[in-house]
Amino acid sequence: MTEPVIQVAHAAVGYDGRAVLRDVSLTVTAGEVVAVLGANGSGKSTLIRAVLGLVPLGAGSVTLFGTPQRRFRQWHRIGYVPQRLGAGSGVPATVGEVVASGRLARRGVLRLPGRADREAVAAALRAVGLADRAGDPVATLSGGQQQRTLIARALAGRPELLVLDEPTAGVDAASQEAFATALRDFRDGGGTVLLVAHELGPLRPLIRRAVVVHQGGICHDGAVPEPAGHHAEPGHDHVHPHCDEEPAGLWSM
Amino acid sequence: MDLFQYDFMLRALVGALVIGLAAPALGIYLVQRRLALIGDGIGHVALTGVGAGLLLNRSPVLVAVVAATLGAIVIELVRSRGRTSGDLALALLFYGGIAGGVMLVGLSDASSGSLNAYLFGSLTTTSPADLVTIGVLGVAILVTMLVLRPALFAVCHDEEYARVSGLPVRALNMLLAVGTAVTVTIAMRAVGVLLISALMVVPVATAQQVTRGFRSTMAAAMALGLFAAGAGVWVAATADTAPGASVVLLAIGSFLVVALLAAGRRALRRRTRPAAVPVAEPTEHEVVLR
Numbered sequence: 001m002t003e004p005v006i007q008v009a010h011a012a013v014g015y016d017g018r019a020v021l022r023d024v025s026l027t028v029t030a031g032e033v034v035a036v037l038g039a040n041g042s043g044k045s046t047l048i049r050a051v052l053g054l055v056p057l058g059a060g061s062v063t064l065f066g067t068p069q070r071r072f073r074q075w076h077r078i079g080y081v082p083q084r085l086g087a088g089s090g091v092p093a094t095v096g097e098v099v100a101s102g103r104l105a106r107r108g109v110l111r112l113p114g115r116a117d118r119e120a121v122a123a124a125l126r127a128v129g130l131a132d133r134a135g136d137p138v139a140t141l142s143g144g145q146q147q148r149t150l151i152a153r154a155l156a157g158r159p160e161l162l163v164l165d166e167p168t169a170g171v172d173a174a175s176q177e178a179f180a181t182a183l184r185d186f187r188d189g190g191g192t193v194l195l196v197a198h199e200l201g202p203l204r205p206l207i208r209r210a211v212v213v214h215q216g217g218i219c220h221d222g223a224v225p226e227p228a229g230h231h232a233e234p235g236h237d238h239v240h241p242h243c244d245e246e247p248a249g250l251w252s253m
Numbered sequence: 254m255d256l257f258q259y260d261f262m263l264r265a266l267v268g269a270l271v272i273g274l275a276a277p278a279l280g281i282y283l284v285q286r287r288l289a290l291i292g293d294g295i296g297h298v299a300l301t302g303v304g305a306g307l308l309l310n311r312s313p314v315l316v317a318v319v320a321a322t323l324g325a326i327v328i329e330l331v332r333s334r335g336r337t338s339g340d341l342a343l344a345l346l347f348y349g350g351i352a353g354g355v356m357l358v359g360l361s362d363a364s365s366g367s368l369n370a371y372l373f374g375s376l377t378t379t380s381p382a383d384l385v386t387i388g389v390l391g392v393a394i395l396v397t398m399l400v401l402r403p404a405l406f407a408v409c410h411d412e413e414y415a416r417v418s419g420l421p422v423r424a425l426n427m428l429l430a431v432g433t434a435v436t437v438t439i440a441m442r443a444v445g446v447l448l449i450s451a452l453m454v455v456p457v458a459t460a461q462q463v464t465r466g467f468r469s470t471m472a473a474a475m476a477l478g479l480f481a482a483g484a485g486v487w488v489a490a491t492a493d494t495a496p497g498a499s500v501v502l503l504a505i506g507s508f509l510v511v512a513l514l515a516a517g518r519r520a521l522r523r524r525t526r527p528a529a530v531p532v533a534e535p536t537e538h539e540v541v542l543r
Contacts, residue, residue: 052417075419082414091285091457093410094466101407105418109404109425137465153414 003066004029005161005192006051011060013043013050020046022216023060030160033183033193033206035224038213044196045083047213048163051194052080065160076105079154081164085138085146095141095149096134099124102156124156127185129178144175151182162186164195168203176202200224264384265376265496266486271391272440272452273482273500277460277474278398279436280453281467282429285409291328292450294343296437297350298324300446303371304357313371314386314438321434324350329430333423354446374445374497376486387439394436397428405429406467443482444497451501452478459508462515477507 006028013021020043028034038044049055051062053069062069065077079102102124103117125131128148133141138149147167154162162183168176180202187193187206200207204224212220283291302320306313324346331342358368370378379387398405408415408425416422433453440449460473485500492499 054413054416073419075417078417080414080417082411085411090287090461091281091467091470092461092465093406097406097467098410100403101410101414101418104403104407104415104420109401109420112400113403135465157418 004063005032005065006194007061007063008047008051009061009063011047011050011062012058013046013055014058015055019058020216021050021213024213024216024218025060026211026218026221028192028194030192031187031190033187033208034195035200035203035207035210036194036196036213037198037210037225040198042213043216044213045165048165048194048196052078052163076157077160078105079157079159079162081147081150081154081162081167083165083169084143085150092137092139094135095125095130095138095152096121098138098149099134099152099156102153105157120156120158121152124152127155127182128152129181142172142175144171147171148175148178148182151179155182155186159191161192161194164193166196166198168201169198179203180206261377261379262486262490264379264381265490266483268379268384268387269376269443269482269486269496269500270479271387272436272443273478273480274475275391275394275398276436276440276449276452277456277478278395278471279429279432280450281457281471281474282398282405282409283433284454284457284461285406285467288332289454290343290450292433292437292453294328294346294350295321295325295434296441296446296449297347297354299350299434299438299441300354300371301350301357302354302438303441303446304354304361307361307363307367308357314383314441317441318435318438321438322431325430325434326427329426333426351446370445371441372445372447373495374441374443374448376443376489376496379442383442387442390435390439394432397432401425401428402468402471444500448497448501451504452481455501455504455508456481459504459511462508462511477504481507 004027006026008024008026011021011024012019024043024047026047036044036047046055050057051064051069053062053072064072065074067074085098099121100113100117103113103120107113107117122131122134125134128151130145130148130152133145138146141149151164151167154164167179171179183193183203184206193206195203197203207224209222210220210224211218212225280289280292283289299317299321302317303313305311305320306316309316328342328346354371355368369375404415404420404425405428407418407420408422409429412422415425436453437446437449440452444452456474456477457470459477460470464470464473481500481504485503486496488494488503489496489499
């Protein structure tokens with residue numbers, strides 16, 4: 001039996017009194033690649049934000065690498081990839097500088113970057129195919145390349161668990177491929193992945209287990225659901241899982 | 254330059270140079286966080302401290318450091334809670350701070366001239382003791398901002414990511430707030446409460462017209478701050494103008510020159526190079542986070 005990396009037990013989260021997640025339990029073990037699927041507003045992003053401690057739990061518990069999240073301090077074991085680059089700022093920053101932030105969890109605040117840091121940053125940039133863009137301002141990159149920059153930032157810390165929030169939303173095909181390659185390499189190196197997705201695209205072959213969030217609860221946990229109806233048509237690779245209890249037509253767009 | 258044979262001019266110059274170097278080193282983080290005007294708000298609060306100091310016969314600068322630090326902590330708490338709208342909280346501090354300062358200075362025996370000295374700066378009255386305060390605090394700010402650059406960059410660039418990295422985000426934010434208060438208070442002597450933000454923000458705005466990265470922006474902004482401070486004091490001494498205003502006008506002048514040059518370079522490039530083909534990207538899905 002492998003060690004559980006993430007354990008969520010009976011978690012509930014609410015914003016301003018409105019329940020977003022209720023009684024959610026989820027265990028992810030080492031080496032798994034798990035996709036969290038669901039419609040917009042289903043609570044899937046909230047689930048991973050609760051795992052990372054970015055939103056407070058109303059009830060239940062989250063355990064990371066066997067340690068209750070409140071007492072968890074080994075953040076270098078986790079690489080987080082947010083949906084997009086923060087609000088952004090007027091001050092330019094190069095791709096290399098953004099990726100170098102990923103080393104802080106390992107290095108700490110006070111130590112200056114050394115050779116190991118520079119090598120890890122270079123390796124992370126190579127892994128996402130941006131090695132030649134290290135000196136370019138992030139703002140000049142396409143949306144997909146910016147997303148790859150964020151993945152490189154997470155990889156630079158050499159984490160054991162990657163948590164990604166909609167990594168492929170609005171990303172061009174080349175970036176999706178580069179991203180799938182980076183993720184496969186990470187998994188082959190023994191890494192664990194938890195990702196939120198709206199569409200799987202080229203990531204589909206990597207994913208062994210899908211968790212479907214619907215109206216704040218988990219309604220499916222197992223194989224990746226097959227696209228159905230008009231979603232199964234060629235050229236449409238949305239994965240819209242269909243839960244039994246859901247009213248017909250909810251997923252149609 | 255003959256004028257710098259006088260000790261008071263030399264002190265003015267050294268004080269201005271330290272502030273010219275330290276203010277943009279801190280200001281870059283404020284600009285990155287889109288809090289460019291926070292220095293102004295804290296400066297207004299510092300004025301209340303000056304008034305209290307004059308009224309109580311204590312060192313106005315030291316009381317101002319305390320008042321500005323408290324104000325900065327309050328602003329940071331309001332910001333991090335995200336409850337009250339940030340600009341309204343700032344407005345309250347701006348006007349409350351300046352009104353309190355004017356009222357307290359009025360109640361004290363100090364002349365209206367001393368109020369002016371704090372509002373618009375009075376570099377030439379810098380005493381040796383003042384210079385020591387400016388030097389020690391200025392160097393402390395400078396070293397902190399340079400040594401903690403990776404961490405402060407991470408927090409200001411993407412606060413949530415910094416939290417997931419396990420960085421002491423709250424402590425770093427507080428450090429930045431207190432650092433702002435200290436910078437504002439020492440810069441008060443040079444450029445005055447009403448012009449402080451200019452020295453923290455304008456060199457950064459100038460630098461980022463031409464730089465590509467954060468580190469290069471920081472270095473260029475510090476060089477520009479140093480230039481504006483040095484040249485401003487020189488202009489003030491030779492043309493007998495107000496030092497604070499001279500420093501700030503030189504900083505803004507540099508901004509205009511650099512902005513024009515950068516725009517010219519862009520226009521030239523566009524003419525010599527065919528228009529770039531825009532990268533086609535699929536439309537983004539709407540994602541509801543909360």
